[in-house]
Amino acid sequence: MTFATVTNVATMILCIAVLIQAVRLMRALDTVKGGALTDVVRALEISTGEARNVLNKLSDLLRGDVAVTARTLNEGKSMIEELTVMTGIANAIAERIVEAAGSSNRTNAVAGQATTPSIAPRKRRAPRVQTEAASAFPGDDGDRSAGPRPTPHVRAASAAAG
Numbered sequence: 001m002t003f004a005t006v007t008n009v010a011t012m013i014l015c016i017a018v019l020i021q022a023v024r025l026m027r028a029l030d031t032v033k034g035g036a037l038t039d040v041v042r043a044l045e046i047s048t049g050e051a052r053n054v055l056n057k058l059s060d061l062l063r064g065d066v067a068v069t070a071r072t073l074n075e076g077k078s079m080i081e082e083l084t085v086m087t088g089i090a091n092a093i094a095e096r097i098v099e100a101a102g103s104s105n106r107t108n109a110v111a112g113q114a115t116t117p118s119i120a121p122r123k124r125r126a127p128r129v130q131t132e133a134a135s136a137f138p139g140d141d142g143d144r145s146a147g148p149r150p151t152p153h154v155r156a157a158s159a160a161a162g
Helices: 003-111 152-161
Strands: none
Touching: none
């Protein structure tokens, strides 16, 4: 056998292998083309639509949550400002009380009176145990039908006035 014959036989074997691969490829493409590809595309369209709906619902939900959170933050900021003012007032009152106590002690010392306080220290009470029916507000029995009740200092002031 000559070199030309060997190359022709090798070329024929390679051509037969290419034909076999072409037939296999055609069968695979017929399988995909037959229905699997359209089913895959249809399923992808459905899942894309569902994902879009879920994202729209989530964005609407988050928009509402952001508005509520912003409102809560603004209320918190106003409460901080009010509490700062109240703390300043309480500090000023405490300073006045300290000054008044100091001047009272000085006048008592000058007058020759004892400088010990006349008020005995308070005894500690045992903590209260609340039942399920007990309210979180002191003096409140949980009945809201009669409307809001006055706070204890208002009750004391109205009792003193009446």
